Amino acid sequence: MRILDRIERIYAIGGGPGANRVGGSQAEQDAHDLVAGWLNEAGLSVEVDPDGNLLGRLLGDDLDAAEVWVGSHLDSVPNGGRFDGVLGVLAGLEAVERVGRRRRTLAVVAFRDEERGFTGSRARVQHGSLPEFYIEAHIEQGPVLERTSMPLGVVTGIVGVARGEVVLQGAAGHAGTTPMDGRRDALCAAAELVLRVRDAAIAVPQAVATVGRLEVVPGAANVIPERAILSVDARAPDRERLDALVAAIGFDPSLIAEPARMDERVQAVLREELQRRGLPAPELVSGAGHDAGVLAAAGVPCGMLFVRSGAGGMSHSPEEWSDPDDVALCMDLLAAALERLAIAP
């Protein structure tokens, strides 16, 4: 399949192990240049917007009608996987070529620098034209579809993320000469907080929360910890649950990403096309952020199609995998959905 060869060509760009096309790097630029060439070959009119986002348009019959976009991103984390982002852009291109000229203009989009904070899509929603619909296909990056033996899933929403730092102040002392009675050990308090974070997330449906970083000061074997500094990352599918989770943990977060709902009409189109093919249409909430979340928060009706992750859902790793059959189904579904949205009134 042409798409698989192209995925390998982009994967080879930054040198191994894994994908190495960090946002803003020459490798990300090289990937954009390569894909711009393929958009040209496909007869699309290529535009690079002032923020570096790449668009390839197939003009529609009605140039006054708002556009339909399909895409994702071409940057990667260091040592990332070959499908993350790239699959959505290249499957989008295949789908647009298959659908051909329709009422609305169709555009394949590659947003810049998704992994470090959605730089490209955030810039676009602040000062650029936006489409009537945006669809993004993406590798699931989790184990749900693989565990349930389903190739594709319909994303209903993207979680909101609240993140913050907690500093617990205790009192230092000699580990040998300070009696247990009356100690103020900051790390013991941190241990209780770590468990509270876990229990709080368990109590809120579809929420997750993680302490991923813990720093102990002064950090010596024979000194009672004076201070503990913890990171908290809390995620939930809607604002109400996110606020409840933050309150239960009891920390002061900075909101990293608003929860985003995928558009009901686009979800329905994806679901119907799956069912028409005799495939299950499971609904999933994305625990990771995506460009579709940024566009949805800006008011663009968005839909996302998840493609089964092989290798136990491993992602952001060279192990990341999707089967060719699943990739083929993804292109098929995207084309069918685009075709319907492209003629939608």
Ligand SMILES: [Zn+2]
């Ligand atoms: Zn991605």
